[in-house]
Amino acid sequence: MAPVQAPPSQQLPAVQKLRIRFAKRGRLRFTSHRDFQRAFERAVRRADLPVAFSHGFSPHPKISYAGAAPTGAASEAEYLEISLTQERDAERVRAALDEALPPGLDVLEVVVAGPGALADRLEVSEWRIALPGVDPEPAAAAVETFLARTEITVERMTKRGLRSFDCRDAVLRLTVGSEPGSVETCAILQVVLRHGTPAVRPDDVLAGLLEVATLPVTGPALLTRLAQGPLIAATGTVDDPLARDRDANQATATGQASPHQTHTAEGDAAAPAVP
Numbered sequence: 001m002a003p004v005q006a007p008p009s010q011q012l013p014a015v016q017k018l019r020i021r022f023a024k025r026g027r028l029r030f031t032s033h034r035d036f037q038r039a040f041e042r043a044v045r046r047a048d049l050p051v052a053f054s055h056g057f058s059p060h061p062k063i064s065y066a067g068a069a070p071t072g073a074a075s076e077a078e079y080l081e082i083s084l085t086q087e088r089d090a091e092r093v094r095a096a097l098d099e100a101l102p103p104g105l106d107v108l109e110v111v112v113a114g115p116g117a118l119a120d121r122l123e124v125s126e127w128r129i130a131l132p133g134v135d136p137e138p139a140a141a142a143v144e145t146f147l148a149r150t151e152i153t154v155e156r157m158t159k160r161g162l163r164s165f166d167c168r169d170a171v172l173r174l175t176v177g178s179e180p181g182s183v184e185t186c187a188i189l190q191v192v193l194r195h196g197t198p199a200v201r202p203d204d205v206l207a208g209l210l211e212v213a214t215l216p217v218t219g220p221a222l223l224t225r226l227a228q229g230p231l232i233a234a235t236g237t238v239d240d241p242l243a244r245d246r247d248a249n250q251a252t253a254t255g256q257a258s259p260h261q262t263h264t265a266e267g268d269a270a271a272p273a274v275p
Contacts, residue, residue, distance in 0.1 A: 014052035014062060014083035017113035018093060019245055022078050028104030029074040036105065037065070043100035044082070049093065052083040067122045067228055070201055075225035076108075077125070079241065081118055114248030121241040122195060124172065124231045127202040129189040130179070130222040134215055139187035140176040142213035147174060152208040156201075163198065167208040170200035173236045192236055195228075 024031060031039070041061060044051055053059040062083035069075040090110040098107040131139065146152065152168040173192040191205055202223045209215060229241035 011053050011055060011059065012050075012085035014085060016084045016087045018082050018084065018088075018090060019111050019113045019118055019242060020080050020082065020094075020097070020107060021109045021242065022080070022101075023106045023108055024069065024073075024075045024078060024104065025106060026074075026104045028102065030072055031105065032071045033065070033068040036068075037063075039101060039105060040080070040097075043097050046100040047093070047096035049082070049088065049096070050084050050086040052085050066119045067125070067195065069225050070203070070223075073202070073223040073225060077225050077227045077229075079118060079122065079228070081113060109242065111242050111245045112249050114245040116244065118241060121230050121244075122228050124195060124238055125193050125228040126226045126238045127189075127191050127193065127205075128224045128226055129191065129202050129206060130224075131187045131189065131206075131215070131217055132219050132222070133185055134187040134217060135185055136176050136178045136187045138213075138215060139189065142209050142215050143174050143176050143189070145213045146205075146209050147171075149212060152211055154204050154207040154211060156204060156207075158198075165198050165200070165204075167200050167204040170194045170196055171205060172231070174205070192231075192238065194231070 024036075040063070044061070044063070052062045054062060063080060065080045067079065069078060090112055094107050094110040097110070101107065146168070149168055151166050153164055154167045155162055155164050157163075170193050171191060172194055173190070175190045177188045177190065179186050179188060189205075191202060193200055193202070193205070203221065206217075206221055210217065227238040227240075230239040231237075232239050
């Protein structure tokens, strides 16, 4: 894979780190993580961003990706970090990258990175699982059976072969609804999943539901990640992982303390499962 740009013989140090939230929508949900990496590096080149490079025999652009959604899943909350050798305005970077990427790979927000590691904040994800043709009433009964279990073992083929693991422990919240105003029967599952090892995906939760209950799932489920970030323990919901960076930037500009520190401290705390 060609580099974003030819790294200079005397590589400049990184002076700014930007954190980026982007979406995968429509047909672009079938873009693999590697395909997106290639598309993003081309977009960086088109946007003429002064990306920093690593040192060593084979320098590579300093771009790190966090918590990528599986291929085939849409997402409104994908994150990455990029280091630059010159400071740039975050909103101008957002507009330039969004224009350089194809429609469906949409750059939603860019902020200057504050203290702390972004990956440490991505504790949980909220997913929407649409089941066309499934009535919400039997889906609700299946969810009740699922939540009553303390362990549900599912299998998934991985790079190391077929693997068995518990999908129940990672589920912090699971509810059922329907699409408002829709003429088509479709159960909508909302699930909050704790990130861990092995990583439990929304399709694993669906496999667990089918393991403990009978559901007339005849077509492919439509998976969309709505959010990922720190867990708000009191509500079992997902906090905004970039809020602390916005507050740090505002505090730097105004010379005041960050108003979000207490809120994010609660979200960063370890929390028990929320039924």
